[in-house]
Amino acid sequence: MKERPMRKWQPPAELRRLLGALDAEILAATDADVEQAHSDAGRVLTAAVRDVRTLIAAATAGLDDPEPTIALIDALGRREACFRQH
Amino acid sequence: MERSTVRIRRRVDASDAPGRDIARALRSLSNADLARLKALARLWSRGLPGGLGWTDILNEAIVRTLNGVRPWPPDVPLLAFLSGVMRSICDEHWRRARRELAWVVHDGDLPDGGDDAAAPPDAERVLAAAQAVAAIHRLFSADAVALKILTGLAEGLTASEICRAYGLSEREYDSARKRMRRTLLRGGLSWSVP
Numbered sequence: 652m653k654e655r656p657m658r659k660w661q662p663p664a665e666l667r668r669l670l671g672a673l674d675a676e677i678l679a680a681t682d683a684d685v686e687q688a689h690s691d692a693g694r695v696l697t698a699a700v701r702d703v704r705t706l707i708a709a710a711t712a713g714l715d716d717p718e719p720t721i722a723l724i725d726a727l728g729r730r731e732a733c734f735r736q737h
Numbered sequence: 738m739e740r741s742t743v744r745i746r747r748r749v750d751a752s753d754a755p756g757r758d759i760a761r762a763l764r765s766l767s768n769a770d771l772a773r774l775k776a777l778a779r780l781w782s783r784g785l786p787g788g789l790g791w792t793d794i795l796n797e798a799i800v801r802t803l804n805g806v807r808p809w810p811p812d813v814p815l816l817a818f819l820s821g822v823m824r825s826i827c828d829e830h831w832r833r834a835r836r837e838l839a840w841v842v843h844d845g846d847l848p849d850g851g852d853d854a855a856a857p858p859d860a861e862r863v864l865a866a867a868q869a870v871a872a873i874h875r876l877f878s879a880d881a882v883a884l885k886i887l888t889g890l891a892e893g894l895t896a897s898e899i900c901r902a903y904g905l906s907e908r909e910y911d912s913a914r915k916r917m918r919r920t921l922l923r924g925g926l927s928w929s930v931p
Contacts, residue, residue: 662866665891669873670780672890673921674820677776680918685769688922700771706792707771710799711760 756803762815763799773816776922781823784869786834798822835862876920882913883920 680688689696766774778791778798785794798819801807807822809815838861870891877883882905889899900910 662863662870666866666869666873668893669870669887669891670824673780673873673917674777674824676914676918677773677780677921678814678817678820680773680922682767682769684915684918685772685922688919689772691919692923696768696772700768700775702792703771703775703795706796707763707766707799710796710803711763714757714760714803 756805759803759809766815770816772922774819777816777820778823780921781820781827783872784865785827785830787830789830794823794826795819797826801826831862831865835859877917880913880916880920882909883917886910886913886917 686696689699774795775791778795782789782791782794798807801822802809802819809818874884874887877887885903885905886899889902894902896910899905900907905913
């Protein structure tokens with residue numbers, strides 16, 4: 652491929668295009684790519700993303716889900732089990 | 738069935754997502770999605786001035802989304818949206834740093850900058866960009882095919898143009914892109930500008 656003359660080199664424009672392309676690469680990565688990338692590096696995915704999960708938990712802390720975290724039927728079941736034990 | 742929140746979009750008929758819905762979507766991201774999000778945050782925040790790191794940028798993007806400063810539009814995947822927000826936050830930080838430098842250099846007498854992106858790049862901006870481009874190339878320095886692809890991407894070539902220009906087969910191209918994705922996603926990514 653023909654070399655570009657250096658005077659025409661525009662690093663900011665080149666960087667913008669590169670970052671855009673790499674952004675698209677990351678977004679296009681499949682779950683298998685993600686798993687493989689981490690296993691290649693000898694890392695456990697769950698541990699590698701713990702910091703992101705913590706950050707999200709902290710940022711969304713005041714926005715609690717209005718739905719009960721335990722389904723009503725589960726809660727009743729647990730109550731029954733609790734009564735049987737006593 | 739594989740479920741990926743990367744492709745999760747809001748319903749087109751939904752109005753602006755309230756913070757609670759966004760919080761729920763964020764909390765339901767899979768580990769793979771979180772790894773993508775981390776890689777995106779690292780990508781945009783590399784070499785940022787003022788000692789800012791990827792967690793600062795990601796946190797800022799999440800906060801702006803939750804409080805509606807940057808509304809999550811319908812039919813846009815969450816990760817793609819957050820990536821765009823992080824990109825614009827990083828652009829803001831670079832602009833601010835350049836303005837502060839201009840303030841110091843011009844002793845408070847700021848030249849009329851106008852549209853910063855459209856302004857001709859100053860020497861410092863060119864140097865920072867050149868260092869960042871070099872850092873990206875260093876990340877793939879052990880992969881000759883990836884380096885060719887990077888050069889083509891930097892010039893704005895399409896996949897077929899890159900293959901033609903560097904004599905790559907479709908298979909070589911696809912395998913290299915896969916390797917590039919894995920490199921980008923790998924936890925370390927310590928490729929900030931020196």
